[in-house]
Amino acid sequence: MIRRMASIGRFAPSPTGPLHFGSLVAALGSWLCAHADGGVWRVRIEDLDPPREPAGSDREILDQLAALGLAGNGETLYQSTRHQAYAVALARLAADGAAYPCACSRSDLEPFAGVHPEICVRDHAPGLPAAWRLRVPAGSVIGFDDALQGPQRQDVATAVGDFVLRRADGFWSYQLAMVVDDAWQGITEVVRGADLLDSTPRQILLQRALGLPTPRYLHLPVATDAEGRKLSKSSGDRPLGAAPLTSLRAALAFLDLTEAAAAPAAAPAALLDAARASFCRSSLPQVAARVAPRDFA
Numbered sequence: 001m002i003r004r005m006a007s008i009g010r011f012a013p014s015p016t017g018p019l020h021f022g023s024l025v026a027a028l029g030s031w032l033c034a035h036a037d038g039g040v041w042r043v044r045i046e047d048l049d050p051p052r053e054p055a056g057s058d059r060e061i062l063d064q065l066a067a068l069g070l071a072g073n074g075e076t077l078y079q080s081t082r083h084q085a086y087a088v089a090l091a092r093l094a095a096d097g098a099a100y101p102c103a104c105s106r107s108d109l110e111p112f113a114g115v116h117p118e119i120c121v122r123d124h125a126p127g128l129p130a131a132w133r134l135r136v137p138a139g140s141v142i143g144f145d146d147a148l149q150g151p152q153r154q155d156v157a158t159a160v161g162d163f164v165l166r167r168a169d170g171f172w173s174y175q176l177a178m179v180v181d182d183a184w185q186g187i188t189e190v191v192r193g194a195d196l197l198d199s200t201p202r203q204i205l206l207q208r209a210l211g212l213p214t215p216r217y218l219h220l221p222v223a224t225d226a227e228g229r230k231l232s233k234s235s236g237d238r239p240l241g242a243a244p245l246t247s248l249r250a251a252l253a254f255l256d257l258t259e260a261a262a263a264p265a266a267a268p269a270a271l272l273d274a275a276r277a278s279f280c281r282s283s284l285p286q287v288a289a290r291v292a293p294r295d296f297a
C-alpha cells in the first residue's frame with residue numbers, strides 16, 4: 001500500500017459576506033482531504049479588496065467555521081498583512097524580465113478580445129500609475145492532472161495572455177497573492193470549487209516563474225441554484241441559516257458522502273470525525289457543478 005504524504009490543505013475565503021452553501025462545500029471538502037491523511041488545514045482570509053469587504057465579515061466567517069467544527073490549525077493568515085511578500089515576488093519577476101508595467105486600459109484591449117498584445121497599446125509614462133503584468137510567451141501550454149476533474153490543459157498565451165499581477169490602483173491580483181501565500185503556508189493540496197479550474201494554469205505558470213512548488217489540485221463541484229447559477233456571496237445568495245449539524249449533513253450529501261451524512265452524531269465535531277474516518281477522495285462526484293439542496297440555494 002502506498003502511504004500518502006500528510007497533506008497541508010487550506011480554505012481561503014474572501015470576507016465579502018457570510019459563508020453560504022457553496023463556501024461550506026469548499027471548506028468541508030478541503031478539511032476532509034487534509035484530515036483524512038492526518039494532515040493539517042489552514043484558514044486564510046483573502047482580504048485584499050477592502051471596498052468589497054463589509055466590516056466584521058472575517059469575524060463572522062471564522063465564527064461560522066468554529067460553529068461547524070471547522071477550525072483551522074494554527075493562526076489565521078490575513079492577506080492584508082502580506083503586502084511586503086507580494087512586493088518582493090513582483091520585484092523578482094520584474095528583475096527577471098518576466099513582468100512589465102502596463103498603462104493599457106480595458107478599452108485599449110477591446111480590439112484584442114481582452115488579451116494583451118505583445119507590445120503595449122498605450123505608452124507607460126514613467127512616474128504615472130501602471131499595472132504590472134506577467135509576460136506569457138507564445139506556447140505557454142500548461143497541463144495538470146486534477147484529482148477529481150481529470151487531465152486539464154490550457155494554452156495560457158491564447159486563452160488569457162499577459163495577465164495582471166498588480167492593478168494600477170495598487171491592488172494585488174488574486175493570482176499573485178494566492179500563489180505566494182500557498183507556498184508560504186506550505187500548502188501541498190489545493191481543494192476548492194471547479195469555478196477556479198481555468199485559473200489554475202495561470203497559477204502554475206506563476207509558481208514556475210517564481211521557483212515555487214506546484215501543489216496537487218482537486219476541484220470540487222460548484223453549488224448552483226436551480227437555474228445553474230453559481231451561489232455567491234456577492235450576488236446576495238442566502239447565507240447559511242440552518243443549524244450547523246444540518247448544514248454539514250447537507251454538504252456531505254452534496255459531495256456524495258451519503259453514509260457519513262447519515263452517521264449518528266449529536267454535534268458537528270462527532271459528525272466530522274465519522275466523515276473523516278470513512279472519507280475517500282474517489283467517492284467525490286466527478287462533476288463540475290451540481291444544484292444545491294433547495295433549503296440552501
Ligand SMILES: [Zn+2]
Pocket residue numbers: 101102103104116119120121122
Ligand atoms: Zn499594456
